[in-house]
Amino acid sequence: MKGRERLLSILSPLLLIAAWELTVRLGLVDGRFIAAPSLILVALWNMSVSGELARDVGVSLWRIAAGFAIGVVPAVLLGLWMGLSRSVRAVFDPLIAAVYPIPKIAILPLLMVFFGIGESSKIAVVAISAFFPVVINTYTGVANVDRVYLDVAQSFGASRALVFRRVVFPGALPVIFAGIRLALGVCLIVIVSAEFVAARSGIGFLIWSSWEMLLIDKMFVGLLVIAVIGTLLTIGLREIQRRAIPWRNE
Amino acid sequence: MAEIVAERLGKRFDGGARPVEALTDFTLKVRQGEFCCLVGPSGCGKTTFLRILARLETPSGGTLEVRVPDPTRPATAVVFQETSIFPWMTVIENAAFGLEARGVPRKERERRVLPLLRKVGLGEFTDAYPHQLSGGMKQRVSIARAFVTEPQILLMDEPFAALDAQNRTLMQDELVALWEEQRTTVVFITHSLEEALLLGDRVVAMTARPGRVKQVVDVPFPRPRNTRSVRASETYGRLVVDLWNILEEEVMRARAGEQGI
Structure with missing residues (x-):
């Protein structure tokens, strides 16, 4: 039964691709707008050989990595501080609540005023997008560490530093990680959107410019690549999480 | 080894919609090296007393004296109710x-x-x-x-409450064995009258909230204690009933209080 289910779940996408190829070949859909899978593969090959694909992927990954690092690290630090101190939370909570609902891509023009049209504005928009889910999850995680664990630590006379290092931080870590996973998803959306409108390189630019020039096969390569990147980053993050939080059996 | 003297101890919680009087005029002396069990209806302030001893709460009235002779060892250590590891x-x-x-x-x-x-x-x-x-x-x-x-005083807050009956019996035996090697002063909170009689040297029955000491029962079983022969003894059965006679009224009162009567 298990073998049969596995077979079915391998067959179903293959069948879909075959049906797709067939409908394009038979002219049931307009080949100018929907590229056949075989043509997408050919374009993927050509773009890999020419180095075009590597360049765009590299640029996007760099923007995500730099922006993510710049956004996540201060978010965790501020979140911890807010979780530990009510007054700090009282200061930052309304600010965060006010800015959080704004779709971050909407402030891209503003960021371009500050950072120019170069790399900095793209990295900044990724950083800001990553910042909010992480800061919110971090202070929620810290504030929601089960009371009984704090009682235990206090009853054994643990110092504040030890309580933080051994109780509060590890207690909040699963929630912090959930925030980081959320941030990663948001960052992918934001970088592609930013590259659509305000970049001359990157996967978003590849997709958008290919569409404008009706190079549909190349556009589909862009979609394929962004899907693969998203999947790989999620798997990588899950692996990091598994090592950082070995007490969670998910 | 330590001694605990609580004199007219009181604790009010002012946080909620209306203040809650958890303990009033709670007077109790726990001798050094004694295994003292506290029983009483839910919400009677047993845990509050324990938390005061652990210095997780401060009393709002009365005096508490904890004499711990050895400054190199911690005064108290707590075994908490739920899984607190x-x-x-x-x-x-x-x-x-x-x-x-x-x-x-x-x-x-x-x-x-x-x-x-x-x-x-x-x-x-x-x-x-x-x-x-x-x-x-x-x-x-x-x-x-x-x-x-x-620790010089071991505080246990219903440590076995979440266990099934058989595991509970095993753990009680293990605790008796472990304790009889060290004879630390113990304050042990439980809902189970049977458990209190099996483990304790004295059983303190408390009133419904606000909690006071209603009656103290001396447990006559010798040490080292064989829990099997205690369970089999006639005295044990009689003491369980005696304790229930003391507590039943308080449990009914606590229940009425919960229902807002």
Whole structure:
């Protein structure tokens, strides 16, 4: 039964691709707008050989990595501080609540005023997008560490530093990680959107410019690549999480 | 070894919609090396008294004197009610936490914790995480964590409440054996009259909230105690009924209070 289910779940996408190829070949859909899978593969090959694909992927990954690092690290630090101190939370909570609902891509023009049209504005928009889910999850995680664990630590006379290092931080870590996973998803959306409108390189630019020039096969390569990147980053993050939080059996 | 003298102790909680009087005029003396069990209806302030002893709460009235002669050992250690061991620490890290909090170096912590973990049957599980353990094993870790710091007073807040009846019996026997080696002063809270009589030297019955001492029952069974022969004895059955006669009225009152009558 298990073998049969596995077979079915391998067959179903293959069948879909075959049906797709067939409908394009038979002219049931307009080949100018929907590229056949075989043509997408050919374009993927050509773009890999020419180095075009590597360049765009590299640029996007760099923007995500730099922006993510710049956004996540201060978010965790501020979140911890807010979780530990009510007054700090009282200061930052309304600010965060006010800015959080704004779709971050909407402030891209503003960021371009500050950072120019170069790399900095793209990295900044990724950083800001990553910042909010992480800061919110971090202070929620810290504030929601089960009371009984704090009682235990206090009853054994643990110092504040030890309580933080051994109780509060590890207690909040699963929630912090959930925030980081959320941030990663948001960052992918934001970088592609930013590259659509305000970049001359990157996967978003590849997709958008290919569409404008009706190079549909190349556009589909862009979609394929962004899907693969998203999947790989999620798997990588899950692996990091598994090592950082070995007490969670998910 | 220590002695506890609580004189007209009171505790009010002002936080909620209306203030709650958890304890009033709570007067009790616990002798040194005594195993003292507290029973009483839910919400009668047993846990509040224990938390005051652990210095997790401060009393709002009366006096509390805790005489702990040895300044090198911690005054108290608590075995909490629910599973209070840290999910993110292994068994050995959990059991050594009290020592870690006192600044004992890692090697020394392990040297002291390992024999105790073996004694409570967790020698094979030192590197396991709590989610891999049964409820009984988790409470053993919690007990080891408290015992290893060699507290002068051991505070236990319904440590076996979440266990099934058979595991509970096993744990009671283990606790009796462990305690009889050390004879630390113990304050033990439980809902179970049977448990109080099996473990304790004295059983303190409390009133419904606000909690006061209603009656203190001396437990006549000798030490070292064989819980099997205690359970089989006629005195045990009679004492359970006696205790229930003392407490029934209070439990009814507590229930009426909950229903707002």
